[in-house]
Amino acid sequence: MSQKTYVAGVGMIPFAKPGQSGSYIEMGAEAVRLALKDAGIDYNLVQQAYAGYVYGDSTCGQSALYEVGMTGIPVINVNNNCGSGSTALYLARQAVESGTVDCALAFGFEQMQPGALKNFWTDRLPTMGKGLDASAVAFPEGIGMPGALMFFGGAGKEHMQKYGTKMETFAAIRAKASRHAANNPLSVFKKVVTTEEVMADQVVWEGVMTRLMACPPTCGGAAAILVSERFAKKHGLRTDVVILAQALATDKPDAFDPPSMISVVGTGMTRQASQEVYEKAGVGPEDIRVCELHDCFAHNELLTYEGLGFCKVGEGEKFVLDGDNTYGGQVVTNPSGGLLSKGHPLGATGLAQCYELTNQLRGTAGARQVENLQHALQHNLGLGGAGVVTLYGRG
Numbered sequence: 460m461s462q463k464t465y466v467a468g469v470g471m472i473p474f475a476k477p478g479q480s481g482s483y484i485e486m487g488a489e490a491v492r493l494a495l496k497d498a499g500i501d502y503n504l505v506q507q508a509y510a511g512y513v514y515g516d517s518t519c520g521q522s523a524l525y526e527v528g529m530t531g532i533p534v535i536n537v538n539n540n541c542g543s544g545s546t547a548l549y550l551a552r553q554a555v556e557s558g559t560v561d562c563a564l565a566f567g568f569e570q571m572q573p574g575a576l577k578n579f580w581t582d583r584l585p586t587m588g589k590g591l592d593a594s595a596v597a598f599p600e601g602i603g604m605p606g607a608l609m610f611f612g613g614a615g616k617e618h619m620q621k622y623g624t625k626m627e628t629f630a631a632i633r634a635k636a637s638r639h640a641a642n643n644p645l646s647v648f649k650k651v652v653t654t655e656e657v658m659a660d661q662v663v664w665e666g667v668m669t670r671l672m673a674c675p676p677t678c679g680g681a682a683a684i685l686v687s688e689r690f691a692k693k694h695g696l697r698t699d700v701v702i703l704a705q706a707l708a709t710d711k712p713d714a715f716d717p718p719s720m721i722s723v724v725g726t727g728m729t730r731q732a733s734q735e736v737y738e739k740a741g742v743g744p745e746d747i748r749v750c751e752l753h754d755c756f757a758h759n760e761l762l763t764y765e766g767l768g769f770c771k772v773g774e775g776e777k778f779v780l781d782g783d784n785t786y787g788g789q790v791v792t793n794p795s796g797g798l799l800s801k802g803h804p805l806g807a808t809g810l811a812q813c814y815e816l817t818n819q820l821r822g823t824a825g826a827r828q829v830e831n832l833q834h835a836l837q838h839n840l841g842l843g844g845a846g847v848v849t850l851y852g853r854g
Contacts, residue, residue, distance in 0.1 A: 463556075463701055463854075464552050464556050464687065464702045465685065465686050465688065465696075465700060465701050466684070466813065466817050466851070467498040467499075467685065467691060467696045468495060468497035468498025468499070468500070469493075469494055469682070469683050469818070470489075470490045470491065470493025470494030470497055470814070471490060471493065471810070471811055472486055472493070472680050473644070474645060474677045474678065474801060474804060474807075475677070475679065476647060476676075477570075477571050477572055477573045477676055480679065482570060483512065483522075483523060483569065483680075486568045486570070486807075487520070487524070487680045488527050489680060490566055490680035490810070491564065492527060494564070495527075495684065497684075500562070500684065500694060502528035503528065503530050507532055507533050507534075507551070507563045508524055508533070508551075508563070508564040509534075509547035509548075509551050509563070509564070509566075510523065510524065510535070510566055511537045511538075511543035511568075511809065511810070512536070512537075512569055512805070513538055513543055513569060513805040514570065514571060514805070515569075515806075519536065520534050520535070521536075535547075535550065539841045539845040540586075540842055541753070541841040541842070542846065542847050543567060544805075544806050544808050544811070544839065545808075545810075545813075545847035545849065546847060547565040548565040548683060548813060549847055551564065552685055552705055555685050555686065555687050558687070561686060562686045563685045564683075565683050566680065566810060567680065567804075567809060567811075568679065568680035568807050569677070569804035569805045569806045569807055570678050571676040571678055575606075575608065576606065576607050576676075577605075586843050587843045589710070590714075590842060590843070590844075593715040593716070593719075596718040597613070597719055597720050598613040598720050601613050608664065608668070608673070610724050610842060611673075611724055611755060611758050612663075612756065612758065613720035614720040614724045614759070615757075615762075616664075618758070619667070621773065622774075626658070626667060627658060628779050629672050629757040629761065630654045631654045631657075631780075632754070632757040632779060632784070633652070633657045633671050633799055633800075634654045634656075636757075636793060637651045637799075638651055639793060639794050639797070640796025641796075642826035643794075643795050643801060643827060645801070645811075646795065646796040646802060647801065647802035648675070648800045648801075649800075657672065668756070671799075672756060672757040673755070673756050673799075674755050674798040674799050675802060676803075677802030677804045679807045680804070680807050681811040681813070681814050682810055683813045683814070697854075698854040699820065699854045700817050700851055700852075700853070700854055701851065701852050701853070702849060702850070702851055703850045704736040704849075704850045705849045705850070706731070706733075706735035706736050706739075706847070706848050707732065707846070708727075708728040708732040708845075708847075709728065709845060710727065711727055714728075714844070721762060724842065725842060725844050726762055726763075728844055728845070729763055729767060729840065729846050729848070730767075732838075733766065733768060734768075736836075736848045736849070737850075740850050740852075742834060744767060744768035744769050746833070747790055747834055747835075747836045748790060748833075749790065749791045749834075749836070750769075750790050750791070750792050750837070750838065751812035751815050751835075751837050751838070752797070753798065753839050755798050755840075756799075757799060759840070760784075760797070761775040761776070761779065762775065763838060764778050769790050770783070786829070794815065795815040808839060809837075809839040809847065812837045812839060813837065813849070815827075816851050819835050820832055820835050820851055832853070833852060834850060834851065835851045835852075836850055837849040837850075
């Protein structure tokens with residue numbers, strides 16, 4: 460029999476630019492300590508731990524966790540690209556829900572370098588080979604570009620060509636992110652920018668993207684303590700936030716054939732995982748009032764509106780122009796500021812989203828608070844691929 464899984468504690472450290480943070484060991488350990496403190500338990504009660512990161516060697520999770528305690532528990536390291544943090548959360552939730560353990564820790568961290576993402580292995584075939592092959596057919600002019608720019612910029616350009624979406628709409632998404640991040644003391648960027656300022660920033664792709672439309676390389680850490688109901692009752696822990704449903708999807712053949720940049724960047728995974736979650740929980744996109752989603756580029760945020768069912772395919776621009784992506788609209792997307800303004804330390808992002816939505820459901824998000832919430836949706840994406848969608852509710 461499955462057990463309900465509660466978020467008993469969350470922790471997150473302020474995100475920082477590369478070179479301005481502590482080591483991954485310090486960041487990971489501090490995030491875990493904060494989550495334990497928030498839950499009100501000692502580390503020796505944790506029965507399993509899952510660590511998410513991308514740019515690190517083997518057993519980085521143990522290196523960080525050993526600074527908190529050395530109790531001999533299983534520690535599993537997770538690398539699912541930018542979806543690593545939420546994959547760690549997925550595994551921790553499975554362990555508790557199945558009854559394997561009653562208390563599991565999911566944490567993530569990243570110590571990143573400045574500049575665009577890059578491969579560090581040059582003596583072997585790269586990952587995402589199927590995506591690269593499809594991109595070469597769908598978007599041959601992108602060959603030679605930095606990978607993330609080619610994938611997500613190419614997908615945004617395809618949306619512009621298919622549906623008439625304007626570059627200014629992506630700029631408006633970035634401006635919205637800055638307004639939200641201004642109320643988040645943990646975000647790396649707190650300066651509010653206008654749509655016009657985003658448009659006037661350094662051009663990285665003429666007619667498609669300026670620098671501000673891409674998330675910055677960021678360092679940081681975040682963590683969550685997940686527990687069963689019986690464990691919470693035994694130790695007097697809070698049960699006000701519950702994971703109602705969760706799904707992890709990988710690519711299907713139609714992600715690459717016929718070749719389409721919109722498909723290559725994971726909209727199929729987003730659609731599949733969100734539909735699974737909606738069906739399991741008995742809710743629909745119309746029931747969602749707050750969502751933390753994977754806005755690694757402003758272009759991907761718009762694509763994700765459509766993938767999660769907040770609007771019809773091709774109507775993402777209208778969703779933005781109608782103000783349905785912010786306070787007073789249909790769904791407040793990324794009240795934290797999202798990856799664009801809060802920052803994107805790859806392995807920590809999924810847990811940072813959990814941190815934000817847990818506080819939203821608790822009613823402790825301060826100036827970012829979305830009122831009258833019953834549900835909160837999380838979307839975290841890793842190309843290659845891993846699409847994780849999580850639905851939280853009031854316990």
